[in-house]
Amino acid sequence: MVVYAYGRDQNKDTAALPVNLEDLETVANIGTARLSLPNFQRSSSWFRKNGQCVDNIKPGPSTIPHAGRGAFAVRPLRHGSVISPMPMIHIPDKNVFTIHNPIQFHHDTETYYHDFDPDPNVYSSNATTHQLLLNYCYGHINSSAVFLTYAPGVNYINHASSGKHPKANAIVRWIKPQSPLSKYHQSHWLQNTVRFLKRQPKVGLMMELVALRDINAGEEILMDYGADWDRSYTQHVQNWNHFSSRTNAHVPAFILNRDYNSTILTVLEQKTNPYPPNIQTFCFYSFDEGPINLDAKWNETARELSLRDVISENRSVSELKKMSFNWIESDDLYDNYDDNFFPCKILLRSAVDTNGQEIHTLYNVLLYHQSYDDGAKIPQSVEDTRARVVSEVPRRAIRFVDKEYTSDMHNRKSFRHLISFPDGIFPKKWMDLK
Numbered sequence: 001m002v003v004y005a006y007g008r009d010q011n012k013d014t015a016a017l018p019v020n021l022e023d024l025e026t027v028a029n030i031g032t033a034r035l036s037l038p039n040f041q042r043s044s045s046w047f048r049k050n051g052q053c054v055d056n057i058k059p060g061p062s063t064i065p066h067a068g069r070g071a072f073a074v075r076p077l078r079h080g081s082v083i084s085p086m087p088m089i090h091i092p093d094k095n096v097f098t099i100h101n102p103i104q105f106h107h108d109t110e111t112y113y114h115d116f117d118p119d120p121n122v123y124s125s126n127a128t129t130h131q132l133l134l135n136y137c138y139g140h141i142n143s144s145a146v147f148l149t150y151a152p153g154v155n156y157i158n159h160a161s162s163g164k165h166p167k168a169n170a171i172v173r174w175i176k177p178q179s180p181l182s183k184y185h186q187s188h189w190l191q192n193t194v195r196f197l198k199r200q201p202k203v204g205l206m207m208e209l210v211a212l213r214d215i216n217a218g219e220e221i222l223m224d225y226g227a228d229w230d231r232s233y234t235q236h237v238q239n240w241n242h243f244s245s246r247t248n249a250h251v252p253a254f255i256l257n258r259d260y261n262s263t264i265l266t267v268l269e270q271k272t273n274p275y276p277p278n279i280q281t282f283c284f285y286s287f288d289e290g291p292i293n294l295d296a297k298w299n300e301t302a303r304e305l306s307l308r309d310v311i312s313e314n315r316s317v318s319e320l321k322k323m324s325f326n327w328i329e330s331d332d333l334y335d336n337y338d339d340n341f342f343p344c345k346i347l348l349r350s351a352v353d354t355n356g357q358e359i360h361t362l363y364n365v366l367l368y369h370q371s372y373d374d375g376a377k378i379p380q381s382v383e384d385t386r387a388r389v390v391s392e393v394p395r396r397a398i399r400f401v402d403k404e405y406t407s408d409m410h411n412r413k414s415f416r417h418l419i420s421f422p423d424g425i426f427p428k429k430w431m432d433l434k
Contacts, residue, residue, distance in 0.1 A: 097131040
């Protein structure tokens with residue numbers, strides 16, 4: 001009655017209800033999800049006929065220096081066997097990955113920056129690099145179309161030139177007609193143009209990754225990204241300029257976070273020995289926890305202080321403690337980044353003797369009540385930013401975090417290049433840039 005009274009499209013609740021009264025008892029026994037998917041359980045024979053394994057690959061640290069992570073064989077793979085099917089997302093215009101310099105413009109006495117300029121000539125001439133996702137796309141130098149696979153594990157596969165060591169042991173190809181997944185491959189797309197691809201709203205292309213030789217279990221899987229990729233990367237490495245000075249060096253936050261016992265520098269110490277410019281500190285803290293250690297002369301307004309207010313007189317630990325909140329540990333404190341992880345500045349550091357057995361380092365911090373994931377901008381200049389002073393914060397509650405758009409993936413000097421299709425399999429009608 002609810003369905004017919006309000007209509008099935010009114011909300012998600014009514015959409016989950018069965019249409020027929022006879023199905024209510026079934027729903028009570030097995031639930032609405034299983035009622036809507038009566039064939040959610042399949043036999044092994046059905047999978048052998050209609051499916052294909054996608055668990056031949058697992059990620060792990062690459063054996064290639066500086067390559068990061070790689071893909072490794074879970075089990076022995078025979079020469080010519082399919083390592084993984086590769087459904088492909090078609091992206092008709094690779095320019096969608098282009099990143100442009102911010103456009104500067106003036107209004108009254110203020111200077112503003114915007115990522116886009118309404119003049120397409122200015123916009124196109126302002127390109128500087130490409131998004132990281134381009135590195136995982138397949139394409140051809142003479143085509144505006146690129147293709148991205150969403151097969152699990154395949155995007156971990158690193159490059160190996162055919163004529164160098166280590167050699168490639170895998171290659172991609174269009175899926176064979178005898179594959180059970182070939183019914184998802186629209187082979188006639190290969191005979192059409194890029195303009196045709198632009199009109200296709202759903203994925204319709206399938207490739208497969210094939211072993212070029214026998215591959216042992218645990219061996220890294222490698223493929224040849226193409227001669228154009230190899231040339232471009234070699235030139236990129238030759239032209240790469242490493243920063244040498246301490247103040248200009250880019251150090252990823254995860255490297256600084258390897259040692260949770262390291263000493264964190266205070267804001268005053270950082271004036272003469274600054275952290276890399278991409279680094280900021282965050283603290284785990286619950287705004288709902290614990291009693292407030294508040295001297296009678298400090299009220300709610302007084303506790304909301306700016307950084308200038310706090311450190312201008314080099315306040316001692318005891319003075320800061322009088323105007324601060326206590327840090328208290330809770331069971332789920334470190335599990336909830338959305339609610340308990342905030343940008344902070346380190347004000348003071350003190351050593352505390354615990355029961356005469358061990359010395360612990362505690363910190364007084366200025367903590368900004370902004371969520372890490374809510375899109376709030378972290379102010380670069382904090383002098384006029386209102387915040388909360390928190391005392392007795394342990395080292396384990398402090399983390400280094402990369403500032404917005406400063407991680408390695410946002411470095412505009414990082415290498416960006418698509419993976420080339422193997423010779424001879426890229427459709428000629430897709431080469432619209434010749």
